[in-house]
Amino acid sequence: MLNRTELTRASALKNVLKSRYPQLAVMVVMLAGYLFAILAGFIGTPVGSHNFSIVFVWIAWWAVLILVAVPFLGRGWCAVCPIPLPGEWIQRGAVLDPPGSRPRGLNLRWPKALRNIWLQNASFLLLALFSSILLTSPTTTAIVLSAMLFAAIGLSMVFERRTFCRYLCPVGGFIGLYSQTAPIELRIKEKQVCVTCEGKPCYSANMLRSGVGSQSGYGCPWDVFPGGLTKSTYCGLCMECLRTCPHDNIALNRRPFGADLAAPTKRLDESFKTFIMLGSAMVYAAILLGPWGSLKDAAYNVGSGGWFLYGAGFLGFILVLLPGLFAAILLPLSGRRPLKQRFAAFSTSLIPLGLMFWVAFSLSFVLTNASYILGSLSDPLGLGWNLFGTAALAWQPVLTAILAPAQTLALVGGLVWSGRTARKTSAIAGGSPVPVIGFSLVATLVMLWLLL
């Protein structure tokens, strides 16, 4: 393939990825950290800036996720996320061993009507409505982390594969969306090899259902047939297919940024995900970084009249105003396709814009609050410990000199990237890209005004 470099040609990397041990080791460390974050949320200090659950989840993890993992590795985080782990172990009845002969749990197929990301859109919005207390209250964070863990375990007992990751995880939805822009992908090498492959163990070696399969691994936990992969959206980079493929036909490739965006989406659930992420970045910037005290109060006082107004405004802006405006600018365009299809297709061009909105917004609060990380490392529960001698470090914003230039660069870069994507989309979906570029420009100007 053009512009692709197969990274798994390096045998050292390939061996690391094929072996279960390195991934398992990282995941277990992540699981320990996740459980500790839950514990810290429940028994540690209620002061968020001194509690591991807030500092390590919403500052450290978020920074790594949105500034590094998603832009450069796509679903790289999903590859080591600990949330599905306990459920998967129970489902498989094993940590390392190959699939057994007897299925555990009910292993039902996920209902067809729900095989989309509408539930993920809803779960993200649900958390987003409570984000102000979620980001500051350790107990709330611990409750949400626990709920996600138990939901993943429960779903693993009833449904096959990683149902929680694929259809419910509030984080997984946007990671999948933005993984289309990442310069990394898992793909097959030769299509014909997959076509003629008997049994297709990369997908069907799910012993829990069939009782047969490869001794080297499980069928795709993400319910994706690697042979049909054209986008990275739903590939969790778990590397299971790399282990199960009997023909060595799976490759991890380096590719150009935004490669998946060349093929516009046709799905409205994915389109709305784009608007949810774009709009929520703008609303968060207004609430957390803006000068409007009454807006901040409304967002923080969950359950108050002001909060209900804020919630209605938040949902209205994201689900009605933004998509409505976008549809309105597409309406006059002549095109070969109906409005719904053009709406979905052109929303693809907003994916890089949204990602850069999140990068720019996250830079603000990550650089502002990063100094809490060292303090929390030494005293994660706020009990007066000083494990590494850094407990008493004073709060100090870091790299403030580069903040505004970096944010501007990210936003302008996102606008350019979005414009280029719109041009490519227009070649496929028909119509001029200019209105979409205009939409992106106005959104970028608003974001610049909010952040700078």
Place this chain on the structure above:
Amino acid sequence: MKRSELVSRILITMAVLGAIAVPILFWVRTPLIHARVPEDGGWIPDALRAQVGVPLRLRLTSDDVLHGFSVGQMRMEAVDVLPGSVTEVSLMFEQPGTYTFYCTRQCGPNHWRMRGTIEVTGGSTTQDAPSAPLYVSLDLDLDAPHDSAAVPGEKPSAARGEQLAASLPIDRSIDYYRSHSPYQAFADLEDTSLTAAQRWDVVASLWGSNTAPEALARGGDLYAQNCAACHGETGAGDGVFADDLVAAGEASAQAMAGAHDMTMQAPVILADPATTLGASPALLQGKILRGGMGTGMPMWGSIFTEDQIWDLVAYIYSLHFSYH
């Protein structure tokens, strides 16, 4: 089960236990005293025990805003209790008794409610029985109206009054000072040939002669730290929490007899001469010591020493008299 599977399961179990059990173990062994605004619980726990002569080591943390910690009737510097951080304090008690620890930072409208007790036992020293405060000896009704029937037109000067008083038979004793209001002293001068303004100057000199500059300074510090948040920096009744006390109004009524008098109310305007010049030091001592019984005025008797209360009283009068 393969050996690798078994080893993995053991390692995973250890990791999970390490992430949960070990922190819980240390958490249980790290008792803290939590400080929260009174609406959310105040000091938790709020009843401590100690032994005479045995250091009491406390580890304090705030769960919300900045608080302070000090123990009443003791010579100790207040310490700050910061949100999410731990402050360590070591206390040594020389006398048995019940001590009151309290918040020294204005953490909210109910800040004054944020108190706890330390029950100190043991020790061979026998305690002197406390003597009744002066307002009790004088049988003063702390809640009776005491407005001054006359007020000075301008701020009375102790220096001017000193010259005028030289030829007058004035009782400058501390007993007279503490048991009379400035207005009573003013009235006692009615038979002299002095004008009203001159009589107020003489009263100022009388009050000044019972007010040491050091006592005034200590009283000023106490006032700024403990009183200004409600009574205002200048005694104008406009402290940062004054509005909150008024707003609490009827909602703060306590379920006891005379409930209409037991609601939070606007702080007394100490800068109003009619109010303050009609009160004797003994009366002010009683009001500070007992508190306002539900009005929002704290009970300071368990916190301030007797000397501190007299210092505070002296400072309050200095709002009305010029001693220089």
